[in-house]
Amino acid sequence: MxxxxxxxxxxxxxxxxxxxxxxxxxxxxxxxxxAAAPLAELLPTREGGLRAVFxxxxxxxxxxxxxxxxxxxxxxxxWVAGVGGDEVHTAVAxxxxxxxxxxxxxxxxxxxAVGDPSAAADADALAGxxxxxxxxxxxxxxxxxxxxxxxxxxxxxxxxxxxPAAAAxxxxxxxxxxxxxxxxxxxHIAAECGVAxxxxxxxxxxxxxxxxAGVAPLVQLAVxxxxxxxxxxxxxxxxxxxxxxxxxxxRGDLGSARALAAxxxxxxxxVDAAAACLGGEQPPRDERDVEAMDALDVRLAASVAADPSDxxxxxxxxxxxxxxxxMERARAALDRREQGNPxxxxxxxxxxxxxxxxxxxxxxAALGVEDPLAALGRLGGNRTxxxxxxxxxxxxxxxxxxxxxxxxxxxxxxVPEASAEGEDADRMRxxxxxxxxxxxxxxxxxxxxxxxxxxxxxxxxxxxxxxxxxxxxxxxxxxKxxxxxxxLRLLGRVTxxxxxxxxxxxxxxxxxxxxxxxxxxxxxxDPRDPFALTYAGELRLWLGEYEEAxxxxxxxxxxxxxxxxxxxxxxxxxxLGRGDEAVxxxxxxxxRLEYEATWTYLGELxxxxxxxxxxxxxxxxxVRTRPDRLGAWVGYGRWALAAxxxPAxxxxxxxxxxxxxxxxxxxxxxxxxxxxADDALFAAALxxxxxxxxxxxxxxxxxxxxxxxxxxxx
Amino acid sequence: MVVQPRTEAxxxxxxxxxxxxSGAIAAAWSTASRATVSDRLVDAIxxxxxxxxxxxxxPIIDPRRSVPYDFMTLPVDERIAIYAxxxxxxxxxxxxxxxxxxxxxxxxxxxxTHPEFAARxxxxxxxxxxxxxxxxxxxxxxxxxxxxxxxxCLRQPGSDADAWPRWSRTPVRVDGVVHTLEWHTEWEAALxxxxxxxxxxxxxxxxxxxxxxxxxxxxxxxxxxxxPRMTATLMLA
Numbered sequence: 001m002x003x004x005x006x007x008x009x010x011x012x013x014x015x016x017x018x019x020x021x022x023x024x025x026x027x028x029x030x031x032x033x034x035a036a037a038p039l040a041e042l043l044p045t046r047e048g049g050l051r052a053v054f055x056x057x058x059x060x061x062x063x064x065x066x067x068x069x070x071x072x073x074x075x076x077x078x079w080v081a082g083v084g085g086d087e088v089h090t091a092v093a094x095x096x097x098x099x100x101x102x103x104x105x106x107x108x109x110x111x112x113a114v115g116d117p118s119a120a121a122d123a124d125a126l127a128g129x130x131x132x133x134x135x136x137x138x139x140x141x142x143x144x145x146x147x148x149x150x151x152x153x154x155x156x157x158x159x160x161x162x163x164p165a166a167a168a169x170x171x172x173x174x175x176x177x178x179x180x181x182x183x184x185x186x187x188h189i190a191a192e193c194g195v196a197x198x199x200x201x202x203x204x205x206x207x208x209x210x211x212x213a214g215v216a217p218l219v220q221l222a223v224x225x226x227x228x229x230x231x232x233x234x235x236x237x238x239x240x241x242x243x244x245x246x247x248x249x250x251r252g253d254l255g256s257a258r259a260l261a262a263x264x265x266x267x268x269x270x271v272d273a274a275a276a277c278l279g280g281e282q283p284p285r286d287e288r289d290v291e292a293m294d295a296l297d298v299r300l301a302a303s304v305a306a307d308p309s310d311x312x313x314x315x316x317x318x319x320x321x322x323x324x325x326x327m328e329r330a331r332a333a334l335d336r337r338e339q340g341n342p343x344x345x346x347x348x349x350x351x352x353x354x355x356x357x358x359x360x361x362x363x364x365a366a367l368g369v370e371d372p373l374a375a376l377g378r379l380g381g382n383r384t385x386x387x388x389x390x391x392x393x394x395x396x397x398x399x400x401x402x403x404x405x406x407x408x409x410x411x412x413x414x415v416p417e418a419s420a421e422g423e424d425a426d427r428m429r430x431x432x433x434x435x436x437x438x439x440x441x442x443x444x445x446x447x448x449x450x451x452x453x454x455x456x457x458x459x460x461x462x463x464x465x466x467x468x469x470x471x472x473x474x475x476x477x478x479x480k481x482x483x484x485x486x487x488l489r490l491l492g493r494v495t496x497x498x499x500x501x502x503x504x505x506x507x508x509x510x511x512x513x514x515x516x517x518x519x520x521x522x523x524x525x526d527p528r529d530p531f532a533l534t535y536a537g538e539l540r541l542w543l544g545e546y547e548e549a550x551x552x553x554x555x556x557x558x559x560x561x562x563x564x565x566x567x568x569x570x571x572x573x574x575x576l577g578r579g580d581e582a583v584x585x586x587x588x589x590x591x592r593l594e595y596e597a598t599w600t601y602l603g604e605l606x607x608x609x610x611x612x613x614x615x616x617x618x619x620x621x622x623v624r625t626r627p628d629r630l631g632a633w634v635g636y637g638r639w640a641l642a643a644x645x646x647p648a649x650x651x652x653x654x655x656x657x658x659x660x661x662x663x664x665x666x667x668x669x670x671x672x673x674x675x676x677a678d679d680a681l682f683a684a685a686l687x688x689x690x691x692x693x694x695x696x697x698x699x700x701x702x703x704x705x706x707x708x709x710x711x712x713x714x
Numbered sequence: 715m716v717v718q719p720r721t722e723a724x725x726x727x728x729x730x731x732x733x734x735x736s737g738a739i740a741a742a743w744s745t746a747s748r749a750t751v752s753d754r755l756v757d758a759i760x761x762x763x764x765x766x767x768x769x770x771x772x773p774i775i776d777p778r779r780s781v782p783y784d785f786m787t788l789p790v791d792e793r794i795a796i797y798a799x800x801x802x803x804x805x806x807x808x809x810x811x812x813x814x815x816x817x818x819x820x821x822x823x824x825x826x827t828h829p830e831f832a833a834r835x836x837x838x839x840x841x842x843x844x845x846x847x848x849x850x851x852x853x854x855x856x857x858x859x860x861x862x863x864x865x866x867c868l869r870q871p872g873s874d875a876d877a878w879p880r881w882s883r884t885p886v887r888v889d890g891v892v893h894t895l896e897w898h899t900e901w902e903a904a905l906x907x908x909x910x911x912x913x914x915x916x917x918x919x920x921x922x923x924x925x926x927x928x929x930x931x932x933x934x935x936x937x938x939x940x941x942p943r944m945t946a947t948l949m950l951a
Contacts, residue, residue, distance in 0.1 A: 495898050497949065528913050528951070560915035562947050625942060 130662060130699065130708025132160040132509035140165060147173055147186070154189050162509040167193040191221045199230035207237040219243055242267045249274055266313070269299055273316035277323055293324045304333075496522055496529035504535045507697065507709045512543050523552075530556040534564035541568065541691030542699045543707060546575045549691065563589060571601045575691050579605050597622075600632040600693045604686075607639050615639050623652075630659050631686070631693030638682045649677035656685060662710060663688060663700045715770050716867045717784040719877040723922040726773060727867045729766030729785060731919050736760060736863040739950065740855065744911035747889040755852050758804075758811035759859055762818060765800015773923075775934045780927035782934060786879070794823060794831050801838065810852065813844040817853045818860070855888065862886045862895065862905075866948065867918075871900045904951040913951040920944050 139157060144150035150173040157166035170193055173186070190198035199222040206214045215238045222231035228247055235243040245260035245267045254275050261267040276296055300317035304310060314333060321330035500522055507515045519536035526532065537552030550572035556565035566589030574582035582605060586598055603618035619639045622632035637652030653676055657664040667684035688700040699709040716732050718725040737760020740751045751759075766785070769792075773782035785793075797819035805812035816835045825832035839849075861884060868882055869875075885892045886905075893905040921941045928934040 495902050497902055498899060529949070530915060531947075531949075560913070561917070562915045563917050563945065564947065 130702075130710035131706065132162065132709070133511050134706075135160055136162045136165050136509050140169070143172060144169065151185050151189060154193065155185070157509075158189065158192060160509045161505065163193055165509070170198060173198070187218055187221060200233065203230055203234040203237070207234070212238045216240065223247075245271065266303065266310075269303055270313065270316060272296055273300060273313070273320055277316065277319045290324070293320060296320060297324075297326075297329075301333075496526035497531040500532040500535040504539060505697070507539065507542075507699070508711070512539065512699070512707050512709065516540055516543065516545075516548075520552075523555075528559070530560040530562045530565060533559065534562060534568055537568045537572070538564075538694070541571060541575070542694070542709075544690035544701070546572045546691060550576065557589075561589070565589075567597050567601075570598065571691060571693070574601055574605050579609065597629070597693060599625075600629060600635055603632075603639065604635045607635070607642060612639065612642050616643055623655075626695050627655075628659070629693060629695040630656065630663075630698045631689055633659070634682050634685045634689065637677055638679060638686070641677060641679050641682070646677070653677040653681070656682075660685075660698055660700075660710070662708070663698065666700070666703055715766075715773055715782060715784050716864065717782055718868050718870060719874040719925065720872055720922075721874065721925070723925050724781060725870075725873075726782065726921045726923060727918065728770040729763035730770065732863050732867050733763035734760050735866060735916050735918065735948075736762070736856075736859040738914050738916050739859050739862060739910070742910040742912055742914045743855075743859075743888075745889065745891070745909045747891075748909075751855065754808065754810060755855065758808060758814050758852060759856050761804060761811055762815050762856060762860065763800065764803060765796045765798075765815075768799075769796055773934055773938055775928055775931040780929065782923070782928075790823065790828070794828060797823070798831070798834070801835070805838070805842065809842040810844055810848070813839055813842050813849050814852045814856050816842075817849065818856055821857075858886050858888045862893075865895050866903060866950065869895070869897075871897050901946050902949045902951070908951060910951065913949050916948045916950070917945050918948045920946070 136157060139153045144153055150169055154166040154169045154173075157163075157169060166189070170186075170190055186198055187202050190202070199218065203215060203218055203222070206218065215234050219231050219234040219238070219240060220243075222228075222234060223243065223246075232244060232247055234240075235247070241260045241262075242264045245257045245264070248254075248257040248260060249271060254271065257271045258268075258275070261271045273296060276293060297317060297320055300313055300320065304314045304317060307313075318330045318333045321333060500519055503515060503518050503522065516536055516539045519532055519539060523529075523532035523536060533552045533556040537549045537556065540546070540549035540552060550569055553565050553569035553572055556562060557569055559565075566585055570582040570585040573579075573585060582601070586602060599618040599622040603615045603622060606618065607615035615635075616639050619632060619636040622629060623636045626632065633652050633655045637649050637656065640646070640649035640652055653664075663685055664681075667681050667688065685700075688702075689698065690701065692699045697709055697711060699707060701707050715729065716727040718727065737756050740756045740759045743751045769788075774788070775781075776783045776787055779787075783789075788796075797815075801812050801815045801819065804815050816839050820832060820835045823831050865882055865886070869878055886895065887893070888909065891907070891909070893907065893909055895903055896906050897903045921938065921943060923934075923937050923941055928937065
């Protein structure tokens, strides 16, 4: 990777050589490359060519690489790192070159040095065009021939958001590790993709090489990725007993944990606290127990005071105090800023009821918790609650349940949802609720969906289970046993709303119609939640399927008064040419519709009806309050032309060109400040956008009829 | 105004919005011991804080703390005036709603220091002559759903836990059952056990002011005018 700081100035000979190299073969006038862009570096490539690096501004680079038989453009589009504006034009230029078969490719930062840049180039360039799904298909079409190539592909797939595809590439990666840089790359990508298998390979290589310093951070990465067995092997190799003790504790193996913890004061303290909380009887039986508990509390309090960020120790202290009946002190020791930790939730439930013992009983009875402390005990030794966002895997569970019935039995409160395949959603929900009501408690007292449980063994690859969430009716939570792992990680809560949001974002690298169908399926699975319907409707709007969109939004409106139902239904009706019904729909939800999305659609409708003044009010309000709503700018541009406000129209065109260069280029617009305000361009852009007026993703149909979805530039 | 301190903002939620949220929850309430809540009671619960509407249009600076007053910190004399105005308005439309609001607000005012308010409201309740059992039941539900709505407005993920008032730890208990509020995401929560026949979906309007000290009422109003009016869809299951 080239340094991003001040690069050494090349000598005159090199500059001349680079200039000769660059000027004649450049196929296009790069919009993002100033004529005076300074040559920052000139580097030899492995293939015997040269890489000329032009760098200007803060984050803009163009790499020009010679490779036999001729030169190729290699661009590092800064927009990939979230930078927009002018950098996007660079990317568009690259994209145009791809379309023109001129051999543009994208340079993928440091990963370009360890892999196949052309693979990454495909992904980047296609992602720039909103063709992520094509990039994914292309990169998966043929297996990678080398580790480096596989890593480059995985990295490229990550860049277009296709994490599952990247993980699939990594899992099929040939185990030929070339050098330290490759190992590092593999590890980080594996951690990002959650591919535990690679840790074993990497750790083994480093252990073989005697690289103890290199193994230590990998062990921690492996723990974070849930690759507990690989972490344990790595820890054993470098005698990292603290980590081994922690892993033993998480398995509920207090004896091993205690033996391994010797010599590490903090881990000893953790194990002591765990032993006091998980073993013995409650409350303390005699004075000696009380004294021992007090002494332990003093040690824990001192450690927490020394390091207030040590959440794990603090939780153990709270639990110890709860166990000893010191509820006021437990309350004081809680840190309520911590959200999402199961132990925190459970403990908070207990200490919040201080002073009203009957409430404790009734609360816990209502939760179906017969023995709250025992329920807490089922958390095992893990109070760190590794937070991870996961996508639910509903295809794995039926197999797992049938192959490993014991796994489900180990988890009190687990409803093997997928095992009820074929049952309708209501019955499944009833099943979940009855399981909860019957006292099938979650480890944290039935109140939280995120925990780590001892699984009692290993070797259950890819176990995924869905837990009920109290009586809420939400499908709840995902649990996962890492392949080869010996501890069960229950991961973050996945509500239908979050699932719908995550699913919608996959349009960046998946086929739109496929994603729309998946959103429909989410709505079927959780018929009480309106959000899957509104997201499904929104995507249908983007795809130009207005009747289908109207159907989804109308169902959402019948289900709840969520504003998106009304906004979307009105939008769909308006796009179907049923303007009066659209206005009536928006009026019906008027109290909920003081919102820029409505202003955009309503402004367009008013403009189409010749109400220039009314349209101006709404469209101006839309772009002022949410300037990242691309469709609003297009509509505003049309209004400005209709109103004779040329400067406003030019400004709107420039905004569209800056935020959606690929779209603007397609309809024939120019870039930059003189983007060319023209009603035909605006109209063509709106037509290409179909019903998309989103502020976070824009989609359009290309001249080739292919639907594309892109993150907007800023 | 309900003011929720967050890391970088003061999230301001109008009392009327909070009241409507209470009403929306009441409308969806359905348990074994209370199959439904009457429309009249739902309406009374939803409108219990309507008296705050004129005050909440613009925030008022608390000069001691350089932040806006909220419904707890506004000086009691001003609160009493707001309570009285709100109850008067309710009385004009529904005596039961006025009775419940009178009971509700009287509990917040120390009768020994403000005997006039206490006496006036006692006389009002006698004049309205609501059925005692109905009033007691409605008042109990109003208290609990008011609390629940405030918890939703105050203890949202991302709020500053250090600023949570102590009373917000009071459990929500209706008809002898404690319902625990469990947050799933910033805008999704659930009651456990759930007393709702269907999830409550509520469009929560709010304004995020910068969490910086305001030197004057003028500075506060400038920030208030500049802050965008936000709406988020809250779902309670």
